[in-house]
Amino acid sequence: MLAALAVAIVLQATLSGMWMSAGTRVNLVLVAIVYVALAFGAVTGLLAGTAGGLAQDALAGGIVGIGGLSKTIVGFFVGVLGAQFIVSQPVPRFVMFVGATFVHELCFQAVYALVESRSFSMQYSAVLLQAVVNAVIGVLAFQLVEGAPGLFQRRHSGGGFFGRRRY
Amino acid sequence: MLDIRRRTGVLLLVVTLGHIFLISVQVQSKAGVPLVQAATFGVFARVQGGTSSALHGGRTFWERYIALRGARIENESLRSQVADLEVRLQEQRTQALRTERLQQLLELKAATPLPTIAADVIAGNPNPGMRTVTIGRGSADGVEADMAVIAPAGIVGRVVGRPAAHAARVQLLIDRYAAAGAVTERTRAGGMVAGVDKDPPLTMELVSNLADVKAGDAVVASGVDGIYPRGFRIGYVETSERGAQLYRTITVRPAVNFSSIEEVLVVLVPSRPAIAEAEAAPGETVR
Numbered sequence: 437m438l439a440a441l442a443v444a445i446v447l448q449a450t451l452s453g454m455w456m457s458a459g460t461r462v463n464l465v466l467v468a469i470v471y472v473a474l475a476f477g478a479v480t481g482l483l484a485g486t487a488g489g490l491a492q493d494a495l496a497g498g499i500v501g502i503g504g505l506s507k508t509i510v511g512f513f514v515g516v517l518g519a520q521f522i523v524s525q526p527v528p529r530f531v532m533f534v535g536a537t538f539v540h541e542l543c544f545q546a547v548y549a550l551v552e553s554r555s556f557s558m559q560y561s562a563v564l565l566q567a568v569v570n571a572v573i574g575v576l577a578f579q580l581v582e583g584a585p586g587l588f589q590r591r592h593s594g595g596g597f598f599g600r601r602r603y
Numbered sequence: 604m605l606d607i608r609r610r611t612g613v614l615l616l617v618v619t620l621g622h623i624f625l626i627s628v629q630v631q632s633k634a635g636v637p638l639v640q641a642a643t644f645g646v647f648a649r650v651q652g653g654t655s656s657a658l659h660g661g662r663t664f665w666e667r668y669i670a671l672r673g674a675r676i677e678n679e680s681l682r683s684q685v686a687d688l689e690v691r692l693q694e695q696r697t698q699a700l701r702t703e704r705l706q707q708l709l710e711l712k713a714a715t716p717l718p719t720i721a722a723d724v725i726a727g728n729p730n731p732g733m734r735t736v737t738i739g740r741g742s743a744d745g746v747e748a749d750m751a752v753i754a755p756a757g758i759v760g761r762v763v764g765r766p767a768a769h770a771a772r773v774q775l776l777i778d779r780y781a782a783a784g785a786v787t788e789r790t791r792a793g794g795m796v797a798g799v800d801k802d803p804p805l806t807m808e809l810v811s812n813l814a815d816v817k818a819g820d821a822v823v824a825s826g827v828d829g830i831y832p833r834g835f836r837i838g839y840v841e842t843s844e845r846g847a848q849l850y851r852t853i854t855v856r857p858a859v860n861f862s863s864i865e866e867v868l869v870v871l872v873p874s875r876p877a878i879a880e881a882e883a884a885p886g887e888t889v890r
Contacts, residue, residue, distance in 0.1 A: 478611050486618050501625035508622060512615050551630040 437472050437480060441488045444468035449495065461562075462569045463537065465492050469511045470536045470570075471577055474523055478515030485511025499551065506543035510536050526575045533571035538563060704866050707755035712868055717832055719753075719868040720744055725770065734778035734798065734861070740869055741766040749830055749874035752867050757836035757858035758783065758824055759867050761874075771869075776837065777804035777861055784827035785837050787820045796822060796837050796855055803841050805855035812851050816843040822855050829875040 444464040465488045473481025488511075489504030496503070514536050523529050541563045549556040705721075712719050722740035740746045746766045752759040752773045760775040774781050775798070782797040785807060792814035794807045810816055820840040826833030838857040846852045 479614060482611070482615055482618060486622075499626055499629045501622045501629070505619060505622035505626070508615070508618050512611070516611075547626070551626060 437476065437484050438487070440468045440472060441465065441484060441491070444488070445491055445495065448492070461566055462573065463540070463566060464573070465489075466507060466510065466537060466540055467533065467570050467574045467577065469507050470514050470533055471574055473511045473515035474518040474529065474532065474578075476515070477519060478512050481511030481515030481518075482508055483511075485509070499548075502544060502547045502551070505547060506540050509543055510540045513539070526579070529575050529578055530571045533574040534567040537567035537570045541566075701865065704755075708866050708868060711753070711755045715753075715832075715868070715870075718871040720746070720871055722746075722752075722771075722867055722869050724865050724867060734775040734781075735760075735763065736773050736775065736864060738771050738773055738867060738869070739769060741769045741771050743768040744869075745871050746771045746869050747873055750872065751831045751835075751870040751874075753832070753835055753870060754859050754864060754867050756860065757838065758831050759859055759861075759864060761830050762869065773867070775861055776859075777857060782828070783831050783837060784825040785822050786825045787814075787816055787840065788823050789817075789820050790815045792816050793825055793827075794850075794853070801854075803838075803854050803856040804861075805838055805857055807840070807853035807855050808850060810851045810853055812845050812849060814851065816840060816851060816853055818843055832870060832872075 444467065448462075448464040469481065469485045469488050472484040485507035486504055489507030490500060492507075493500040493503040514532060517523070517532065521528065523532055541558060545558045546556055708721055712721065720740055722738035722744075724736045725739045726737040738746075738752070742765075746762060748762050748765060750762045752761060758776055760773045760778070760781060762771045763774040764772050766772075776783060776796070777798040779798045779800055782795050784793070785796040786793045792810050794810035796805050796807050798804055799806050807816075807822060818840050820843075822837045822840060824831040824833055824835045824837060836858045838855040838859075840853055841856045842852075842854045844852045
């Protein structure tokens with residue numbers, strides 16, 4: 437879990453540094469948290485949300501805790517929903533990622549509006565874009581992780597995906 | 604042992620509160636104070652207020668009820684002190700008044716060319732019909748019968764009866780059996796002042812209807828009676844009316860306040876038979 441979060445934070449920071457708009461169009465830390473929550477349950481999702489959010493907040497330089505709170509809530513409820521519903525297929529997972537992204541942004545902006553004493557506002561198109569990107573990355577990550585063992589096994593038995601073919 | 608996986612709600616609550624606390628530490632209120640500090644201060648102020656109110660109430664309860672157990676003793680002690688102080692104050696006041704009276708008496712003694720001796724009034728008269736007092740000087744001090752008794756304000760009366768060694772009875776001028784030769788100071792209208800059971804307690808008799816006597820005139824001793832020294836004040840005319848026969852009806856308000864005589868001077872000059880007014884010299888007893 438921690439490794440996934442660390443990788444996500446590093447990648448997010450790297451992408452933001454290389455491509456400024458990537459920072460707003462994808463949230464790899466959130467993807468990792470949703471992934472962990474779906475894969476390991478509510479408590480793990482909650483803890484992952486806390487750790488990932490706080491780390492992201494600390495690195496971002498804003499108010500530490502707002503991202504952590506948002507991601508904690510998202511991680512917890514995604515974990516709860518993942519235990520209640522069958523989300524082993526790409527479409528439900530896609531929906532879950534999209535919903536998680538919306539909820540996360542909703543919480544994030546709401547708390548910021550609250551602490552900064554300003555009116556709540558959210559750019560829905562940008563959030564929708566980020567939600568779709570997050571969902572795509574998340575579903576792909578699931579597919580990759582779930583497909584990797586089989587791929588690895590095929591490689592050992594039949595030459596594998598990158599192995600030398602035998603004729 | 605607490606299984607955290609079965610207490611996800613609690614865990615969520617704890618983590619959420621932790622985040623809120625963390626955010627509050629960093630966010631400032633409109634007054635520029637961190638929210639945590641403002642909230643903490645607000646809560647703590649209420650706690651302090653409650654504690655202060657409780658302490659105040661407890662202290663009030665203690666002071667007004669429990670601690671009053673000793674207040675009764677203290678109250679009694681203070682009352683006793685107040686009573687003692689009132690007595691002492693009264694004594695001091697009496698002493699001051701007595702000193703003032705003695706001062707006046709001393710001045711009178713010095714101003715009077717006659718031999719006098721100071722005396723304390725030691726008793727009143729047990730008989731309401733007789734207006735006499737007893738003084739603390741008697742024959743051992745040279746006091747004799749029919750000697751005049753005076754006070755700074757005027758004539759008091761005369762010694763009656765045979766004095767004891769250290770006491771003598773004085774008939775006040777307002778006694779109904781007392782009388783003194785008198786003249787008005789303004790017109791020298793002569794007459795006799797006598798005591799009556801009225802208010803004012805003195806009348807001036809034997810004053811001709813032709814005499815000029817008005818209310819407010821001072822009445823002094825004429826000295827013709829051979830007892831009272833001439834010129835000493837007796838009182839003031841209060842009313843003066845023309846009488847039905849030869850004499851005016853005159854009432855006199857005494858100069859001496861007979862209700863509060865405490866120290867007097869006894870004129871140590873024996874009485875002499877009464878003589879004509881014209882033969883008496885001012886400030887001397889008639890001889």
